[in-house]
Amino acid sequence: MSPRFSLEGWDDGDQRLRRKKIRPQARRKLSDLTADESGEVADDVIRRLLNLGHISELVSELKSGKEATTYLARSEKGSVLVKIYRDLSARSFKNDGIYRAGQVITDQRAARAMANRTRKGLEMLQFDWVMAEYAHLWQLWQAGLSVPEPLVGPNVKTYAGTVPAVLMRLIGTEDEPAPRLSEVRLTSCEAQQAWQQAVQGMADMLRLGYVHGDYSTYNLLWWQGSVVIIDFPQLSTRQNPNFDLLLRRDAQSLSSSFRRHGVQWTGEQTLREVRRRAQGAGPEPRLCLP
Structure with a gap:
């Protein structure tokens, strides 16, 4: 069964998806993510990853795509690829219905919000999308397939704390990341x-x-x-x-x-x-x- 995540009980007080800015997050420039002159990290996602100990340093931007931007970071586990998804309303790829077909959502209020793509519905879809990548990575990695090693989890609550970012081991080296x-x-x-x-x-x-x-x-x-x-x-x-x-x-x-x-x-x-x-x-x- 495809790993999807219950949104029952999700309310305005849920801190995992809250943004300080209402404007959708699109591509995050490296200069906007790293520390300013005061030493404070400007981006809330990177600051959270640092505070949780998932990364120790953000090194460089690797690639910007239609859904997310990837960055090179370092941690105690070595070189890390940090994939930060853009908010759904700011992404060029939005037609995810073909992939979500067959998914059962028992919370009818949440189902309506996602179907109507309201602001709250888009936040729920974003959370589900990122959590799905983590869950799939863990399943395929544990099954022995040739995929990047996920570096947060496999406990769901643990990797839920990194949304909208997915962290995995870098394929290649810092000087030469693996090409497509x-x-x-x-x-x-x-x-x-x-x-x-x-x-x-x-x-x-x-x-x-x-x-x-x-x-x-x-x-x-x-x-x-x-x-x-x-x-x-x-x-x-x-x-x-x-x-x-x-x-x-x-x-x-x-x-x-x-x-x-x-x-x-x-x-x-x-x-x-x-x-x-x-x-x-x-x-x-x-x-x-x-």
Whole structure:
């Protein structure tokens, strides 16, 4: 079952989602996040991460996308990728209905607010979206898939305190973060290796009953000959009536995006291979110490 989060009892006094500013948060510039001359950190999200001990230092901005901006930070656990989501009302990607289909929300007041995309409803959707990425990361990581290691949790209450940020281990190094497959040039041999790993990753998710929902070289990192899957808030399960549509779309997106690397598979061929591999054994699960 897809991990979604009850919003029953959510009220105006809930501090987790409150903003000091009414204006939606879009891209946060690094200069706006770090300490000013007085030593005070301007951004409430970064200040909270520092106070909770999840990070010790914010180093640089890595990439700004349509939904979030990623930053490089440091902590006792090493190099950290901090992904801070923009407020839904400030994001260019807002059509999340296809991924949320089949989700049951017992709190009718909350359901109406989210359906009508009121200010409160958008805050609830934002909270659910970020929490879903954490939950999916933990599930896939523990199942042994090639995904970034989440660095907060797995207790839900623990990672709820970081919303709208998701913290994970940096893939690559501080001097050379892992690039997306859409950004690199591969030899013919490397392209075949990357393709096989990408197809296997999609099959491993399907074996667990998941479809990524946005699977292409834009959401696959390439580091030292290995493919790492990223970006999971829209992950769906078979309870979503759009599951087969999303699976077919992912197969087409993967095959289309790999053509620049010289891999010539059709979407239908890719889908058949993914389904075939999903019948086999999965990776060895990871041990998660308390």
